[in-house]
Amino acid sequence: MCDSNQNIYLPYLATVDEVIDETPDVRTLRLIFQDEQLRDTFSFRAGQFAEYSAFGAGESTFCIASSPTRTGSIECCFRGVGRVTEALRRLEPGDTVGVRGPYGNSFPIEQFFGKNLVFVAGGIALPPLRTLIWNCLDWREKFGDITIVYGARTEADLVYKRELSEWQQRGDVRLVKTVDPGGDGPEWNGKVGFVPTVLEEAAPSAENTIALVCGPPVMIKFTLPVLEKLGFGDEAIYTTLENRMKCGLGKCGRCNVGNVYVCKDGPVFTAKQVKAMPLEY
Amino acid sequence: MRKQLSSEHLTALLQALIAAGTRVVGPRRVAGILLYEPLITPDELVLDELPRRSVKEAFFPVCEDLLAYEKQGQQLTLQDVDPASFPQTVLVGVRPCDAAAIPVLDAVFSWDYKDQFFLERRARTTIISLACTSADDACFCTAVGLAPDEPRGADLMLTPLEDGGYLAESHSEKGEALLEAHAGLFSEPGAVQPLPLAQPQTLSFDLKKIKAWLDEHFEDESWDGIATRCVGCGSCAFVCPACHCFDIVDEGSEKSGKRRKFWDACGFWKFTHHASGHNPRDFQPKRYRNRIMHKFKYYDDKFGQTLCTGCGRCVRLCPVGIDIAGVLEEIEKKANE
Numbered sequence: 001m002c003d004s005n006q007n008i009y010l011p012y013l014a015t016v017d018e019v020i021d022e023t024p025d026v027r028t029l030r031l032i033f034q035d036e037q038l039r040d041t042f043s044f045r046a047g048q049f050a051e052y053s054a055f056g057a058g059e060s061t062f063c064i065a066s067s068p069t070r071t072g073s074i075e076c077c078f079r080g081v082g083r084v085t086e087a088l089r090r091l092e093p094g095d096t097v098g099v100r101g102p103y104g105n106s107f108p109i110e111q112f113f114g115k116n117l118v119f120v121a122g123g124i125a126l127p128p129l130r131t132l133i134w135n136c137l138d139w140r141e142k143f144g145d146i147t148i149v150y151g152a153r154t155e156a157d158l159v160y161k162r163e164l165s166e167w168q169q170r171g172d173v174r175l176v177k178t179v180d181p182g183g184d185g186p187e188w189n190g191k192v193g194f195v196p197t198v199l200e201e202a203a204p205s206a207e208n209t210i211a212l213v214c215g216p217p218v219m220i221k222f223t224l225p226v227l228e229k230l231g232f233g234d235e236a237i238y239t240t241l242e243n244r245m246k247c248g249l250g251k252c253g254r255c256n257v258g259n260v261y262v263c264k265d266g267p268v269f270t271a272k273q274v275k276a277m278p279l280e281y
Numbered sequence: 282m283r284k285q286l287s288s289e290h291l292t293a294l295l296q297a298l299i300a301a302g303t304r305v306v307g308p309r310r311v312a313g314i315l316l317y318e319p320l321i322t323p324d325e326l327v328l329d330e331l332p333r334r335s336v337k338e339a340f341f342p343v344c345e346d347l348l349a350y351e352k353q354g355q356q357l358t359l360q361d362v363d364p365a366s367f368p369q370t371v372l373v374g375v376r377p378c379d380a381a382a383i384p385v386l387d388a389v390f391s392w393d394y395k396d397q398f399f400l401e402r403r404a405r406t407t408i409i410s411l412a413c414t415s416a417d418d419a420c421f422c423t424a425v426g427l428a429p430d431e432p433r434g435a436d437l438m439l440t441p442l443e444d445g446g447y448l449a450e451s452h453s454e455k456g457e458a459l460l461e462a463h464a465g466l467f468s469e470p471g472a473v474q475p476l477p478l479a480q481p482q483t484l485s486f487d488l489k490k491i492k493a494w495l496d497e498h499f500e501d502e503s504w505d506g507i508a509t510r511c512v513g514c515g516s517c518a519f520v521c522p523a524c525h526c527f528d529i530v531d532e533g534s535e536k537s538g539k540r541r542k543f544w545d546a547c548g549f550w551k552f553t554h555h556a557s558g559h560n561p562r563d564f565q566p567k568r569y570r571n572r573i574m575h576k577f578k579y580y581d582d583k584f585g586q587t588l589c590t591g592c593g594r595c596v597r598l599c600p601v602g603i604d605i606a607g608v609l610e611e612i613e614k615k616a617n618e
Contacts, residue, residue, distance in 0.1 A: 007361050008394045009347040009529065009540070015355075055350045055357060056535040060556075082556040087535075096357035217559070243561060244553050246529045249394040252545070253526035254552050256571075257561070258499060259579040264393065278499040280561045 008249055011053055011098030012038060016091050017073055022159040026124055027089055028065070028077045031097060043102075044068055046109060046132040047240060047268040050101025051248050052076050057087030061245040063267070064102060065127035067134035074099070077127040077159065103248040104267050107132050107212070107238060116144035118204045120223055122195050122215030123152045126159050128240045128267075129214050133167075140172060147174045147204045151195040154183035176202045196222040199230075206231030213239045213271075217281075224271060234272035241266050241274070241281050257281045282460050284467035286439065287446040294466050295323035298371050306339055307373040308332045317372065317379075328374045328411060335522030335592065336379040337386065339372055340402045343519075344543045347398070347529065351537040364401035371459070373409045378422045378592035380410040380434035382522035388584035389525060398542070407455045410435035411447075416479035419593030421606045424484040427590055443474040481591070486609050487616075488577065488587055494616035495578040499570070503615065507608055508569030510601045511548065517595035517605075518546035523576070523588040526552070547571045573608065 014031035021027055029052075033039050044064055053059040060082070066075035080089040091097065109132065117136060121129050136143050148167060152158045158177065167175045178191035178198040191198050195215065211232050213223055220239060227237055243255040243262045250264040258278040260266070274281075286294070298305050299320065309318040309325045315332045317339060349360040383403070390399035413420075413429035422428060432438050436456035439447035448470055451457045460467055518524040528545040532538050545552060548568050554560045562568045576588040589605070596604045 005364070005397060006395075007347065007397060009542070010359065010361055013357060013359065053531070053540075054535075055352065055540075056531050056533055056538055058531045058540075059529060079556075085556065094355045096352070096355060098359075242555075244555050246527070246545075249396075250392065251389055251394070251396060251525070252528070253547065253575070254545070256575075256579065258574070259582045280499075280567075 009100070009247070011051065011059075011100045012042075014074075014097050014099050016093050016095045016097060019091070019093060022077060022161070023157050025081075026077065026079045026157075026159050028075055029088065029091065029097070030066075030073050030075050031099065032073045033099075034096070039072060042074070044074075045102070045106030046135045047106035047128065048102035048104050049248065049267060050074075050076070050099050050103065051245075052084075052088065053098035053100075054084055054087035054091065055096070055098060057084045059098070059100070059246070060084040060088070061242075061248060063128040063131065063240070065131055067131050067138060069135050069138040077124075077130075079124050100248060104263055105265070107268050109135060112136070112210050113142045114144065114208075116205070116207075116209040117146050118209055118211045119146075119148045119150070120195060120199055120211060120213045120215070120227075121148075121150045122219040123157055124159060125214040125216065125219075126150055129212055130160060130163070132212060137170075137173070144208065145174065145204075146172065147176070147202065149176045149178070149195060149199045149202055151178040151180070151191075151193075151198060152183070153180045155179055155185050155188055157183070174202075194222070195219050196226045199223060200226045203230060206233075206236070209236065211237045213237060227271075234275060235270050237271035238268060239271065239274060240268050243281055282451045282457055283470055284449045284460055285442075285446060285470040285473060286449045286467055290466040291439075291447065292323040294463055295320065295326070295371075295373060297463060297466075299323070302369075304368040304370040305373060306336075306370055307375075317375070320373075326374055329415075331376055331592070331594075333594075334520050335382065335594065336372060336375050336408075337382060337522050337525070339370065339406060340383065340399050341386070341390075341525060341527075341544075344541050345398060347540045347542055349537075349539045350533075352535065362398070364397050367402050367405055370402070370406040371409060372406060373411075375408050375410040375435070376413060376592065377410055377429060377431040377433075377435070377438075378420075378427060378590040379522045380408050381422075381427050381431050381590045383408065383434040385523055385580075385584075385586050385588060385590070386525055388586060389580075392584070407436045407459055408434060409437045409439060409459075412438065412440040412475075413479040414441055414476045416481040417593070417597075418482070419596040419604075419606075420479065420481035420591065421484055421593055422591035423481050424486045424606060424609075425488065425587060425589055425591040429479040429481065441476045443476055448473060448475060482606065484606060484610065486613055488581075490616045491609060491612050492578050492581055494612050495574055498615075499574070503611070504566045504570045507611070508566040508603065511565045511569045511603060512601055513548045513550060513565055513568065514600060515546035515548050516598045516600065517572070517603075518548060519544055520594035520598055522590055522592055522594075547575065569603075573605075573612075577609070
């Protein structure tokens with residue numbers, strides 16, 4: 001995979017190009033590799049992740065949230081909750097971050113050609129699907145109907161608000177956005193209700209359709225039975241797992257769910273694969 | 282190749298290696314504790330006791346630098362680590378249970394992405410192991426399919442003889458090279474009598490049977506019974522020759538510092554703790570279960586090897602007396618039910 005004489009823990013350096021506040025505590029960093037050649041050669045697939053570092057604080061694992069079809073920069077999106085993410089939040093345009101990756105498997109997008117897609121996301125879990133959403137929208141003619149069901153606790157907790165409007169206005173995407181009961185403000189123009197309930201109401205057809213689900217464990221737990229009821233088979237449902245990682249390379253030993261290493265075997269799994277795993281995620 | 286080496290000539294061999302600038306590492310007493318440490322003179326070598334920690338740290342140190350960083354203004358520069366700086370090393374007096382763990386670790390550090398920190402040290406190191414002539418209650422190498430004279434992982438193996446000195450047997454090209462380079466110190470073996478080998482516990486595990494039980498019993502009430510008393514101190518992992526979990530930590534300020542790799546342990550609560558507060562292994566028995574599963578099932582699933590060589594260190598040092606051999610015995614008993 002890598003040259004044996006390379007330091008596999010050495011990150012690429014990237015410059016913060018833009019800082020975007022998605023919510024009061026969720027931030028996007030747009031990053032441009034400092035090595036000009038790497039800007040053209042760095043390639044990844046939707047679903048892969050990277051180790052991002054704020055030097056002095058350490059490394060943190062997030063998906064690459066931008067689409068592989070949008071080259072020149074990559075984006076990560078994170079909530080400031082720990083030592084590294086708080087340090088990443090303090091960075092300003094022009095500052096340097098480290099990036100190791102891309103790591104892990106990816107969504108088998110070629111297998112989705114010619115099919116309808118239903119994206120189901122909750123809260124901060126939109127970024128791992130957003131990379132795929134834009135990938136699919138940039139190759140729009142290869143897919144059938146595209147439905148996006150996205151919810152958060154409150155209006156303020158929705159990430160990528162500008163893009164939600166963009167998807168809403170496109171004629172070729174059905175966006176169903178929702179907030180938990182009590183999370184709606186006076187100008188809210190979406191649904192009110194939990195994601196699984198709203199998904200059931202939206203009732204996308206399972207015929208020739210792939211479902212892509214990402215969210216907090218409780219959302220996944222209640223969403224899978226709804227998809228089943230709608231007629232989705234376990235192999236037509238994809239999700240990503242997000243266990244804590246350090247190396248991202250299948251060595252450091254902490255992201256395993258049973259004998260499955262999320263960093264190498266994942267992070268993308270079908271519902272069938274997840275159901276076969278012990279409850280350790 | 283099979284040769285004989287007198288005790289005096291072993292000292293002379295180490296002396297010659299040290300004089301030539303080779304780093305020689307062997308069991309040496311440091312502040313009262315026996316550890317595999319670089320020897321300044323051959324007489325520091327202590328060969329009649331199992332060192333407190335295993336020899337893995339010769340390849341995978343407790344902590345090591347992965348890179349250094351320095352920031353000037355907004356621009357940051359990285360300094361890589363040069364593997365050529367890793368010294369040529371000879372390990373001497375390595376216990377067979379320690380030596381056997383090294384090829385086991387090769388698997389994880391060399392599959393897919395290559396960890397040059399481990400592998401470059403490995404390439405630059407020759408292992409002289411020493412067959413065991415005594416065992417204590419905690420030793421169980423024979424129970425996991427190894428032996429007091431197990432050659433696995435050894436480049437050159439020394440077996441103590443009745444009349445003093447050693448039988449020296451090479452088990453690799455590196456071992457042959459060492460014999461040839463110092464041919465004057467080795468003699469043709471005469472009619473020698475090796476000292477009787479150690480006889481560790483009479484247990485013998487059916488590792489296949491144990492794995493088959495583990496395959497089916499991720500959820501099992503006995504895990505609670507086995508490990509509720511585990512205090513999660515991590516001693517077992519730190520003294521284990523095969524445990525290799527690690528953390529990556531930045532030490533320094535935003536301006537300058539180092540990124541380092543540290544030993545970590547699956548017994549620690551923080552090991553799998555998410556920033557969100559969620560923890561997939563939120564209860565000590567779940568963490569102990571992972572320890573057993575990793576050693577006797579996951580590593581086997583992935584690399585076809587067992588992540589335990591029966592050195593018994595975890596048994597000797599566990600502050601609450603958890604005996605991994607006893608746990609395996611229990612599991613085998615359940616598998617037979």
